[in-house]
Amino acid sequence: MLATGLRKGLAKQKCVLYIERFGLNAGISTGFPGVPRSKKKVFIAHGPQADEPDSLIVRFPADQPLVLDSGAAIAPLQIAYQTYGSLNEARSNAVLVCHALTGDQHVANENPVTGKPGWWETLIGPGRIIDTDRYFVICCNVVGGCLGSTGPASLNPATGKPYALDLPVVTIRDMVRAQAMLIDHLGIDSLFAVVGGSMGGMQVLEWASTYRDRVFAAMPIATAAKHSAQNIAFHEVGRQAIMADPAWAGGRYREQAQRPEKGLAVARMAAHITYLSEPALQRKFGRKLQDRAAPTFSFDADFQVESYLRYQGSSFVERFDANSYLYLTRAMDYFDLAADHGGILAKAFAGTKTRFCVVSFTSDWLFPTADSRALVHALNAAGALVSFVEIVSDKGHDAFLLEEPEFFATLRGFVMAAAKARGLA
Amino acid sequence: MLATGLRKGLAKQKCVLYIERFGLNAGISTGFPGVPRSKKKVFIAHGPQADEPDSLIVRFPADQPLVLDSGAAIAPLQIAYQTYGSLNEARSNAVLVCHALTGDQHVANENPVTGKPGWWETLIGPGRIIDTDRYFVICCNVVGGCLGSTGPASLNPATGKPYALDLPVVTIRDMVRAQAMLIDHLGIDSLFAVVGGSMGGMQVLEWASTYRDRVFAAMPIATAAKHSAQNIAFHEVGRQAIMADPAWAGGRYREQAQRPEKGLAVARMAAHITYLSEPALQRKFGRKLQDRAAPTFSFDADFQVESYLRYQGSSFVERFDANSYLYLTRAMDYFDLAADHGGILAKAFAGTKTRFCVVSFTSDWLFPTADSRALVHALNAAGALVSFVEIVSDKGHDAFLLEEPEFFATLRGFVMAAAKARGLA
Numbered sequence: 001m002l003a004t005g006l007r008k009g010l011a012k013q014k015c016v017l018y019i020e021r022f023g024l025n026a027g028i029s030t031g032f033p034g035v036p037r038s039k040k041k042v043f044i045a046h047g048p049q050a051d052e053p054d055s056l057i058v059r060f061p062a063d064q065p066l067v068l069d070s071g072a073a074i075a076p077l078q079i080a081y082q083t084y085g086s087l088n089e090a091r092s093n094a095v096l097v098c099h100a101l102t103g104d105q106h107v108a109n110e111n112p113v114t115g116k117p118g119w120w121e122t123l124i125g126p127g128r129i130i131d132t133d134r135y136f137v138i139c140c141n142v143v144g145g146c147l148g149s150t151g152p153a154s155l156n157p158a159t160g161k162p163y164a165l166d167l168p169v170v171t172i173r174d175m176v177r178a179q180a181m182l183i184d185h186l187g188i189d190s191l192f193a194v195v196g197g198s199m200g201g202m203q204v205l206e207w208a209s210t211y212r213d214r215v216f217a218a219m220p221i222a223t224a225a226k227h228s229a230q231n232i233a234f235h236e237v238g239r240q241a242i243m244a245d246p247a248w249a250g251g252r253y254r255e256q257a258q259r260p261e262k263g264l265a266v267a268r269m270a271a272h273i274t275y276l277s278e279p280a281l282q283r284k285f286g287r288k289l290q291d292r293a294a295p296t297f298s299f300d301a302d303f304q305v306e307s308y309l310r311y312q313g314s315s316f317v318e319r320f321d322a323n324s325y326l327y328l329t330r331a332m333d334y335f336d337l338a339a340d341h342g343g344i345l346a347k348a349f350a351g352t353k354t355r356f357c358v359v360s361f362t363s364d365w366l367f368p369t370a371d372s373r374a375l376v377h378a379l380n381a382a383g384a385l386v387s388f389v390e391i392v393s394d395k396g397h398d399a400f401l402l403e404e405p406e407f408f409a410t411l412r413g414f415v416m417a418a419a420k421a422r423g424l425a
Numbered sequence: 426m427l428a429t430g431l432r433k434g435l436a437k438q439k440c441v442l443y444i445e446r447f448g449l450n451a452g453i454s455t456g457f458p459g460v461p462r463s464k465k466k467v468f469i470a471h472g473p474q475a476d477e478p479d480s481l482i483v484r485f486p487a488d489q490p491l492v493l494d495s496g497a498a499i500a501p502l503q504i505a506y507q508t509y510g511s512l513n514e515a516r517s518n519a520v521l522v523c524h525a526l527t528g529d530q531h532v533a534n535e536n537p538v539t540g541k542p543g544w545w546e547t548l549i550g551p552g553r554i555i556d557t558d559r560y561f562v563i564c565c566n567v568v569g570g571c572l573g574s575t576g577p578a579s580l581n582p583a584t585g586k587p588y589a590l591d592l593p594v595v596t597i598r599d600m601v602r603a604q605a606m607l608i609d610h611l612g613i614d615s616l617f618a619v620v621g622g623s624m625g626g627m628q629v630l631e632w633a634s635t636y637r638d639r640v641f642a643a644m645p646i647a648t649a650a651k652h653s654a655q656n657i658a659f660h661e662v663g664r665q666a667i668m669a670d671p672a673w674a675g676g677r678y679r680e681q682a683q684r685p686e687k688g689l690a691v692a693r694m695a696a697h698i699t700y701l702s703e704p705a706l707q708r709k710f711g712r713k714l715q716d717r718a719a720p721t722f723s724f725d726a727d728f729q730v731e732s733y734l735r736y737q738g739s740s741f742v743e744r745f746d747a748n749s750y751l752y753l754t755r756a757m758d759y760f761d762l763a764a765d766h767g768g769i770l771a772k773a774f775a776g777t778k779t780r781f782c783v784v785s786f787t788s789d790w791l792f793p794t795a796d797s798r799a800l801v802h803a804l805n806a807a808g809a810l811v812s813f814v815e816i817v818s819d820k821g822h823d824a825f826l827l828e829e830p831e832f833f834a835t836l837r838g839f840v841m842a843a844a845k846a847r848g849l850a
Contacts (some may be wrong), residue, residue: 229710229728241666262665262669273658281655309658310661418428
């Protein structure tokens with residue numbers, strides 16, 4: 001491997017404090033085979049995460065291209081990732097966590113952009129369900145993302161300018177191919193588990209199909225083997241909202257020192273509604289007014305739900321790149337695992353020895369239980385070891401990111417049983 | 426009454442042909458008490474419908490203001506409307522049809538803007554379910570609309586410019602108050618029936634509450650007694666999409682000879698998804714590609730559902746005013762009939778003698794059956810005569826505008842029974 005691994009960012013004062021508070025020190029300070037353990041710490045307070053992320057990075061040189069489903073290639077390729085815990089001698093305890101559309105690699109540490117806890121810190125850490133005292137947890141930014149893996153915000157070495165729409169369109173399988181390059185680079189042959197929700201769940205399925213001999217256990221959560229017409233439709237609304245913003249400038253907004261903030265905010269607002277459920281919105285907001293006793297008879301955010309949505313929109317543009325939003329929604333739209341196997345989903349898993357646990361949530365209308373059932377039927381048809389749990393929750397699609405005791409218990413049971421079977425318990 | 430009634434537009438060549446084809450001639454050529462029957466025909470090919478609509482109009486002078494829920498008033502007030510059939514001697518056969526958010530008064534004649542048939546022409550006409558040989562059907566453009574009733578696109582007599590956001594915000598009750606002024610003007614004391622779906626259904630409920638002695642029969646379809654948090658959220662997305670468009674120009678786009686086309690198209694696209702159901706989208710489009718054999722790996726409209734949505738967006742901006750979209754969505758958001766009656770919905774109908782038929786559709790997730798059930802419970806609590814039908818359909822909210830035999834049969838039965846009770850059969 002000519003690639004290099006650099007440790008950055010997590011050395012930032014804020015992060016270190018955070019890590020100590022949560023006792024994650026052992027986790028993040030551990031190196032891995034083939035990569036230097038202690039690189040010079042680089043402090044980037046508000047640097048561009050796209051090229052110089054506050055993460056470990058690996059750069060694959062031009063002679064190791066990522067060949068894409070479209071036939072195009074990305075080279076050189078950069079992958080930004082975080083790890084927690086240590087790889088064991090047998091290299092058999094690696095857990096790959098796959099993030100969702102607007103997630104990132106900061107799954108169990110303070111996010112360097114938002115300052116918020118990692119998006120699954122409730123699940124991952126020492127003594128937690130995915131116990132970093134026992135497992136070596138890896139999470140990388142997907143290709144097409146904006147937190148350090150090559151994406152439309154990255155500099156195109158051929159031009160010295162951001163790729164923007166010159167980056168080839170990537171698919172879920174392309175993301176997973178890039179992850180496999182990282183896993184190879186880390187010297188890991190077989191992953192103990194691959195876990196993820198939503199777009200992360202699509203990656204889990206793609207791993208279990210494309211690299212079926214390298215995945216011992218797979219947990220696809222709140223996801224589907226193909227993106228539905230309604231979901232494509234919502235994504236198209238988001239893309240059109242971004243492209244309608246004159247500040248988008250054909251994707252070349254960075255060169256003009258501007259951002260399509262309004263368009264991206266509208267895209268996020270529309271998407272955010274789909275992540276929640278009607279009962280959750282009703283319970284949380286109902287028709288409650290925002291800091292006022294009576295309607296103003298205006299277009300102000302009279303209702304709390306309006307105020308909440310506007311906040312979701314405006315805070316999102318601070319942490320996410322509009323072009324990445326285009327690429328990642330497109331990747332999800334294109335996802336159709338059965339189509340890649342002659343239209344028969346079971347063929348995508350033929351001969352699999354992977355243990356599956358499929359999870360859905362009752363109020364998730366973006367990836368409803370019916371999608372998980374279809375997946376489970378296909379896995380059964382392929383003779384796979386599969387369990388399926390539908391969690392009762394009114395929190396909608398977002399439930400997989402929230403405190404859901406039944407979901408936590410399911411994950412705990414699955415990981416423990418798999419660890420026993422793998423000889424890790 | 427100082428108001429005047431003018432007949433326009435329907436005299437257009439295309440319309441006349443259409444009317445003859447459908448045998449509606451008797452319907453549209455009939456006048457009504459107090460309004461001259463044959464005004465000079467005015468031909469407006471592509472005139473601004475906001476001020477000079479291809480419709481009958483009544484203008485209420487400044488000393489007959491429409492006093493609004495907000496405390497503000499609109500004066501003078503213009504109402505544009507269509508009628509079909511003749512008012513009988515007893516003035517007891519009038520049916521008021523209330524249109525939905527993006528509907529208009531052209532319920533049973535060719536639409537002068539789009540050239541398409543009226544939006545309920547399948548239901549209304551000679552020999553049809555709402556038989557214009559027997560009933561005098563009235564449909565008016567709502568206040569805040571853009572097809573001739575006073576709305577943000579109308580000229581503000583105080584400035585000579587379009588009102589834009591200087592028009593006070595209107596509510597569903599304000600719309601109904603304006604309709605009552607029209608009904609008074611037409612010399613009608615009591616309506617045989619008030620019928621409408623979605624926002625039209627809200628008007629039906631408001632009629633049955635505010636003017637409960639003037640409504641013999643009421644059919645609220647695919648609607649609710651209050652707008653839900655999720656629905657407010659979707660409306661807010663639409664409004665933000667419009668306002669994010671620089672061409673919106675704070676609402677003063679008409680003065681700058683431009684339109685926020687992109688913003689309004691995005692708003693429409695998002696809303697359109699909510700009018701359909703996931704099964705309908707799946708049945709209609711699924712993941713079918715648009716005029717291509719394989720994905721293009723681009724942001725083109727590869728999928729049919731994308732192409733369809735884009736068309737819905739771009740065609741909508743040709744027929745609808747962006748500011749009207751803001752006003753009418755706001756009116757729906759504010760609708761909460763119980764809140765106007767101490768939080769108890771049954772009180773909104775206390776003492777009612779109106780016959781109700783409440784209709785919902787199984788796949789309507791914008792106004793789900795639960796909303797209709799809540800309404801029916803309140804009507805029962807108020808001791809009202811009420812029947813309730815949930816129609817099995819996979820067509821989503823839009824089902825009320827489509828060919829749904831069970832819905833048609835329900836409407837037919839309800840109208841026939843009510844007519845018998847009213848002595849019209």
